[in-house]
Amino acid sequence: GNSVTQMEGPVTLSEEAFLTINCTYTATGYPSLFWYVQYPGEGLQLLLKATKADDKGSNKGFEATYRKETTSFHLEKGSVQVSDSAVYFCALSDHLDMRFGAGTRLTVKP
């Protein structure tokens, strides 16, 4: 079945540091890939997505590229801010349903 494995946290960075959160997937077919963000006490917000191989999703300085050859969708940001502190979930959807990774908690310190 479909599944997502993402880097375990927590991750603690200083402001302006470079961020990478690794995500790999297992799927039959050609799923869409997503990153969701959950700020403290809030629900799930779509951060970015990619629907086919080699697509790059981007939003708010975050990027992720759908790599079919490595079955990966790693999240990157060149310079994190304190306001980026949240839990980040990688997810996969084959249209029938969506499966989430375990989540990675990011804390950015001033």
Place this chain on the structure above:
Amino acid sequence: EPEVTQTPSHQVTQMGQEVILRCVPISNHLYFYWYRQILGQKVEFLVSFYNNEISEKSEIFDDQFSVERPDGSNFTLKIRSTKLEDSAMYFCASNSPEAGYTFGSGTRLTVV
């Protein structure tokens, strides 16, 4: 922008009581879902619903759980006899092939 609306935002119930969590999906979406997130843990798939029937359910979705689309706009999750371990955030989502998934802001269920 269209939203998925969930009510209530927080519900406290006594163990053994029945609860109904309500969701209003986006009106032209055809696929509906419930997910659960126990505090600090991963988001877990519960059930998907299409064409007025369950299309897939996880092992978490046992006989205590049921879903219904009673009136063409609401999509409800019922937990028949709540247990302490049912305390979690419950997210509703709806999906269309064109627009993708939209999640509601969740209902926090606390069983005491």
